[in-house]
Structures are given as C-alpha cells and as structure tokens.
Amino acid sequence: MHFDFTKKKRDIYWKYTLFYLLIAACFFGPYLITGHSLIWNTDAANQHLPLMVKYREYLLSFLRHLSQGPAEWSWTAGVGSDLFSIFSYYTIGDVFAYIALLFPTSHLVFAYQLILVLRLYCVGLAFVYFARHFAFKNWIILVGSGVYMVNAYLLYAAIAQPMFATTFMIFPIIVVQLEKVLTGQKSWGLLAVFVWMLVSNYYLAFVLGLGAILYLALRYGLVYYQKIDFWATFKKLLFAAVGAIALSAGLLIPELIAVMNSTRTGSEFANGLVFYPFYYYLLLPKQLINGDNWQLMFWSALGLASIILPALAYLFANWRKYRVIAASLILGFIFTLIPAIGALFNGGMSPSNRWTLLLYLPLALTVTIFLKAVSEKAVTKKEWRTILLVCGIYLIYLVVLSFLENDYNLFLPVVFLFFSLAACLAYTQGLAPEKAISGVVVLNLAFNAVYAALPYNGSFASSMLAQGEYEQIAEKRYGGLNKILPTGSFYRVNTVSSNQFVSQKKLWNDLTSGLANVSSYYSIQNKYLGQFSMDLGNVQYDNNIPLHQLDDRTILNNFFGVRYIFSQKGSVNAQKTPGTYDLIGASKAVTDPDTAISYQARLYKTTEAFPLVWLTNKVISPSRYQKLSDSQKERALASGVVTSAKGNYQKAKLSGVKTVKASLVNNQGQKVNKNKINYTDSQETYTIKLSKKALAKLGKCELHVELSQVSYQPLALSQQLDLELKKAKQQADLTGKAFNQTQTKYKYWRYHLLAGSPDPSYKLSVSTKKTTETLAQPSQEMTSFFRLVDGGTLNLGSYQTLPSSLTLKPSKLGTYRLKWKVVAIPLNHAYVKEVRQIQQEGIKQLKLSQNRLSGMLNAKKSSIMTSTIPYSSGWHATLDGKAVKVIKTNEAFVGIQVRKGKHRLVLYYQTPGLRTGLIISTLAALILLACFYLELEKAKRAQKKR
DSSP: OOOOOSOOOOHHHHHHHHHHHHHHHHHHHHHHHTTEEEEETTHIIIIIHHHHHHHHHHHHHHHHTGGGOOOOEESSSTTOEEHHHHHHHHTTTOGGGGGGGGSOGGGHHHHHHHHHHHHHHHHHHHHHHHHTTSSOOHHHHHHHHHHHHSSHHHHHHHHHSTHHHHHHHHHHHHHHHHHHHHTTOOSHHHHHHHHHHHHHOHHHHHHHHHHHHHHHHHHIIIIITTTSOHHHHHHHHHHHHHHHHHHTHHHHHHHHHHHHTBTTTTOOGGGGOSSOOHHHHHHGGGGGTOTTOOOOBTTBOOOOOTTHHHHHHHHHHTTTTTHHHHHHHHHHHHHHTOHHHHHHHTTSSSOOGGGGGGGHHHHHHHHHHHHHHHHTTOOOHHHHHHHHHHHHHHHHHHHHHHHHHTOOTTHHHHHHHHHHHHHHHHHHTTSSOHHHHHHHHHHHHHHHHHHHHSTTSSSTGGGEEETTHHHHHHHHTTTTGGGGSOOSSOOEEEEOTTOOSSSOOOOOOOOSSOOEESOOOOSSOBHHHHHHHHHTTBTTOBTTBSSTTGGGOHHHHHHTTEEEEEEEETSTTTTOOOTTOEEEEEOOOEEOTTTOOEEEEEEEEOSOOOOSEEEESEEEOHHHHHTSOHHHHHHHTTTOEEOOOOSSOEEOOOOOOEEEOEEEEOTTSOBOOTTEEEEOOTTOOEEEEEOHHHHHTOOSEEEEEEEEEEEEEEOOHHHHHHHHHHHHHHHHHHHTOOOOHHHHHHHHHHHHHHHTOSOSOEEEEEEOSSOEEEEEEOOTTOTTTOOOOOOEEEEEEEESSOOSEEEEEESSSEEEEEEEEEEEEEOSHHHHHHHHHHHHTBOEEEEEETTEEEEEEEESSSEEEEESSBOOTTEEEEETTEEEOOEEETTTEEEEEEOSEEEEEEEEEOOTTHHHHHHHHHHHHHHHHHHHHHHHHHHHHHHHHO
16 A cells, blocks of 8 residues: 555545534434433443543642642542552543533533543544545545444443543554655654653553554565665654653653552463463454444454455455555454463553554555445456355354354344445446445444444443433432531541442442542552552452452451441441441431332441551561461551561560351261362352350451462363253253253353353352352453452451351352361450550641641650551651651551651652653753754755755
8 A cells, every 4th residue: 555645635524524423423322312321330430530520620720729739649549549640541641631621510521421422533533634645535535434433342442441542543643654754754743643642541552652563564574675764764763752752751750650569560461371262262253243242352352344354355365465454464363362462462461452453443444445446346256256255154154153152143244244245246237326335334334333332232331321320429429428427637438348329339439529438449559558458368359449348347447547437228238337337327218119128328437447647666577467367467457567667666466366166068067178179069058167165255256257278170161061961960850851961961061162161260159147258260351350369358247246157159160279267356345445545646736738748746665657548659758857768567558767756747749750750851842842943944944055
C-alpha cells in the first residue's frame, strides 16, 4: 500500500459526521431506550465516573488556591492513597476528562456519558484521517470507519473501559506519522502523537509503543529496506521518541514509581500458562465474524462485520501486493496463540490479549482494500473461487461448532456473510449498484451494535446501571445513615461484607460521600498495604482491592480506626457484624411482601477503634512476626508494633489466640484425613466438629478457620467423567429410570471441554448458620485478578457461644492437600485494656490538611510512633521542626522513632518522582522549543536563498 500525502478535499469529514450519527444511534441508543444509562456497574461506577468528578473538583480547587499547590494525598481514598497514582492511570492525561470542566456539577453524570459518545466519534474520525492517505472512494472510507468502530472489542471497551477507545484513535495517527518520517518528512507530528500516547495511559502507551516498533520493523523490512537513508531516518525516530519521553516525564516518572510499588508487581508470568485451554483454540476462529460478542476470552475478541471473512481471503490471495498487512495479521494470529506473548504485551503479568486492539486497524484496512477491488471489478474469477471456498470451509466449522455449543448467536453474522457475498457478486455482474454493498455492511454493523446493547442478550447490557441509578447509589449507599455521623474529627467507616443497601452489588469505592471507607478499588494500589493484607490471610484480598471489608475481622477493623460500620438487616452477612461494635441507629424497617423478609439499614459503633497515629514502647521483630499465624498476627496489632528499629524498647508479650480442638468427618460421620481430602462425590460435605470441652472455657470470641499450604490436584478428565457417569447411573437406578450412558457421557464431556476442565481453580467454603466464608483460587482466565492462593483465614463471625460444628464444602472434584486449624480470638478484658492503652498514647491535637498531618506526641519513654497511614517513600516527617527518618511499621505503615518527651509532629507528603519529572519535562519543553525555532529560522533562510 502506498501512502499519499497530497492535500485532498475534506468533505469526507461532514459525511462521516452524518454517518456516525447512525452508528451512534445503534451503538448507544438501545441502552437509553431500554431505560439504561451508559454507566457500567463495575469500573465505570467505581472508578471512571467518580474519578472524573473528583479530579474536576481537585483541579478547580487547585486553580482557586494556586498558592497551596496541588493536592497529592487523599485521607479518604480507602485508608489513604497517593492522589497522583489514582488520577494518573485514567484521568490526568485523558484529554476527554477536561470536557467535564464545561459542565456544572449537577450535570456531570450526563457529561460522562456524552464523553463516551464523543470518544467513539473520534475513533472513527481517526480512521477516516488514516484512510484518506490512500486511493479509496468516500463510501469505502465510511464503511471502513464503521468496521473499525463496531467490533466486539469496542462494543465492550468503549463503555466499560473507555480509555481503550483512546488507543483506537492514537494508533492510526502513529502509523501515518511514522510513514511521514519513513518518506523523509519532519518528525514533529510523530513527537506530538507520541506525547499523547505517553500521557494518556502508561500501560496502553507500552502496548502502542510495541505496536509502533512492530509496524516499523515490518514496513522497513518489507518495503523500505535499502531504499531510504537508514541513519537519517533513525535519528528522526530517536528524536521523536526521546523528546516525547522527556516531555512526558512529569507524568511518566511518578507513574512508573507508583507501578513498581504497587500490588501489580510480582504476579506469576502468564498466570502459569504455557498454552491456553483447548476451548480457546477451538472457539477463537468463531470470534472473527461474531461482531456483537463481548465475552472476551483472555481479551481475544476480533468480532467484526461478516465482510471481514471474504476480505481476508482476498487479501491473502494477493499477499505479495499487501505484504505488510498480511504479515501483520499473520504475526497477530500467531501472537494470539501463545500466552507468553500476551503476558509480554501486558507488562510481564497475566496473558491478557488487550494488545489485539492493534489488529483492528489492518483488519479494517483489509475490508477497504476488498471493497475497493470489488467496486473496481478487479476481483478475478480465481479469487472469487478462493473466497467462496474459504467461506464454505468456515461455514462448515461454524455448523459443527453450533452443534457442540448449542449456541446460535452466529445466525445473523452468517446471514450477513451471505448477503455481503451476494451484494458483491451482484455488483460485479452488473445486477446491483455500489450502494447495495455499503448498505449490507452498514446494516450488518447496525445489527451488531443493536444486538450487543439489548439487555436480553447476555449480561453485559444488563450490567449497565439504570437511568438515575448512579445518583440513587450515591444517595443511599449507606441507607441514609451516613447523614447522622458526626463531623469535625477523623475516623474511618466500613460495611459488612457483601451486605447490600442498594441493588448495585459491586460497590468497592466510596468517592462520593466524603467518608473514609476502608475499601478501595483502583488499578494502582500500595504494595505494602497489599502485602499486609495477605500476611494476615485476608481472603477478600485481590490486586485492585487489597482490603475490601477486612473480612469483618474485629481487630482489623479496630486497628484501621473503623469507628462506624453499616449493615443491612435481611441482606447477606447481616449477623456478621464485628464483635466490638454495638447498634446505635437504624432506619425504618421495610418488609418485602413476597418473601416476608424485613430490611433495615443499621449503624454500629465501637469504642475500641485505634487512633490514626499512636505511640508504643512494645515492639515485635519482623522475624518473630513472620512466625506467627494469621490470627496471631492480627491479635499482635494490639500488643505492640512490628519494626526492625533499634532502641531501648520493650519486647511485646503476645497472647490471646486459642486453638480449638477439632476433627473432620464425612456425611457418614466417619473421620477423614484432615490434611488430605479426596473429593470424589459432588454431593459430599464435611463437618468440622469442635471440642465441647474447649468451647466451654471460651467467652465472647471471634472464630477463625486458618488454612495453609493448600494445594489442589484436579482429576484427569477421564477420571472426572468416570465418576460423574457412576454417580448419574446410581441416581438413575434409584429412581428406576433407564440410563443412557452414551448421551450422559457426551453431556459431561461437552461441559468439561467448554469449561476448560481440568483447571487448577477451586473454592473451599466453610459455613455456619451465621455466614459462609470461602477461600478461592481464581481461574487462570481471570487476567487482572489471578494470583496463586495457598492459604488464608476464614472469619466465621463473633459469638457469645461458639457453634459446635462447621460445614466444609469443596467446589470441585479432586485431591485437596492442606493444613487447617480452628482458632478463637477472645474479645475480652485483656484485649480492651491494650486498646485503651493505645488510645491513651494516641496523637493529640490531630489536624489533617492538604498533604499534611500535624499533632502533639507525649512519649513517657523512647517509643515508636506508628500509624495506619500506608507507607510510601513520599512521606517525610519533622519532630519539633527537625527532619526525622520515616520508617515502616507493622510492615506497611508510616512510623518514626521518638525520644522521651513532648514533641510536635508534622508529616507531609510529596508524590515520589513528581518534581523530578516536572523539571525534566520543563527542560525538555525549552529545548524542543529552541529546536523548533532554529528549524523555522533555517527554513526561512533557505526560502530567502530561493
């Protein structure tokens, strides 16, 4: 393909705008018609929309109070977080986020949704800009832009992960600017688009950067090798790359520091996969024309309009003419087959094929090439035979697959495949106008967009919040009880796990009430906080939400200074309120007439909440701490502070955790090996029987089941099938039914094939009448949430009288090896006494302000000041105006060493790397301006000589 950089008429742009109105009506309209908003109930409701609102608020505050400088730390984002790391991932570098400044606060929900529509418009606009550099008719460019916009990737991401839409804009511009440099033109345009790429999102910049390198390698190797001055071109490319990196350093350096100190580091490469599950390879070709499919397998979903299949057949029939495009698609196909490649594109983490966004440009270009050939009647009879043969083979594959899957979602794509072929053939035979071809393809795009957005088609459309629901959630997320909480002092709040006040089940952030809720859901989370959570065996931990609701563990809630807990009577875990919290308020009870269940929002308060900052002379060495069990570590938080600091400190006395003697029995009451469970019957449950003698000696306690060294060996597929067949035959015999072994075996085999069995994921659930707690090993398919789980502590709640038995239930057949024990943490006078001592040693005259904490400390002896402020190298401290070293305490929090006496403490925060990055960016801007000025002067002199 030859790029044409001559100036052309721009009438295509207003034609595209009219065309986009049709696409947008189909893309977004069904959500609105069916009463939904464009706000996804997961990332959009928890991150994108509230972060846009909060960033606008912070930005306006900064502009009004320039002398105070920017806010860099939030006291209410979870248990405290660096604001830059929160905003930089999605918001600061997003040019569309600043559109929100044009809207009043009351209209920001509307603004967010309007921005989604504008993003998609710019995606198609970028393709039009790209395609205008080739000899295509306007109608072909418009159809190509539609193919580029309406695909399985963007039908999901344009709403659920809107930042991905930006990459669809940037990549076509990068390719055009690279081509300009390769053809000897200036590199300023490339520098500019590289800057946009780098500031928009560091992760997607990495993907786009690799895509640019691959494009350069293919284009140079297959087209320009020995035809251009390599070193002159290389210098221009280097200038653009280095200049863009330096100019973007103000964002890049602090972002990279934040990522390296986040919970995302240290994950298992490619989730441990060498190959994808078999079903992935089986179903991947099906995704090609399944244009409304949003169910991404490892983020591989190349669903486009059905015209893509004959277009690909034509392209590869003429691969010598289109070598770069063919090579890029072949390379892309190979990459989708190897988990390690997905992991490399994903920064060395999970095998997420989000990089496939790069393939949509050559795929859409392939469609335009084919339509151009058809419109010029340049497709030969031999090429038509090849196209029809490829389509025939593909249809046979789809027929076989439809019988296997019992899934007929491809009915319309197949219909449009026939229509597309018929329209193209009819035009070449003079039986139909060109408009018939574009009409069929556009109709195909319209159906794909509409069908994906209809709420009865799968769960994605149904997971959009209803219109007005986001505002309702913001108003009623705590049942209205947050309005009676006191103001003027700092405290944290929490909710009971999975306990819902509103219909939305995925509330992991509170960015609207102004309360300091301990749960937080951000892409970049403090790694020390995450490690602390895992060290204490918090089974609710995942990379994006390190604490969740602290699994309702009493001492953990007290430790984090949670003074108030919200609960909803009648909802899940309503009886699992942590042990030291007492009911102080409730809303009016409402009874569901269908279920007779009474619902009531309730507010609980404790007098055992730890202060934000306190002193202690009692220390625990890190080596001693690591030898403790999860529950012992939690109990130790009240007994002393974990630190490696040297000084005249007292060794903490650790006590308070009681092991409860227990045994494991099966359904028949027979004792089983507690460390190895051969689970071969899905109906089997196990009972953990607790010693009555041990229970009699305990008062009010919190009950934990500690699981460690857990491993799961799934059964081989043949073993699984044999056991399931045996069980099915037994059930048939009991009911006197005839048993069809062949049909039953096929049913189970089909299920396991499509489910990817066997796989190492599992769940171990322990239940009481009060709650069910689960230790879960995520599937390797869970790209962002996968981690290796080998243990954790299940909190079964607080009791005045402990239950006599617990129920253990594995989720899948196989062999479980594990160590477990039941422990009780007495919430007695000894614990309360330690908490009172901590409260007495708490900071006085506490004052929190922007990036700063101050107060008075009174150390009766040499002590360690500790806190529940997450540790970061950005924290600095002074005592009585003199700088002191900030240390890590309890493995994750800010602390300092304090000598005896009264002291004024000041803690202040500066985002690591931000100032260095801004200095580099400023210098780079000055140097680049100077270079640009000198280049202009040189051009003027050259012009005068002419």
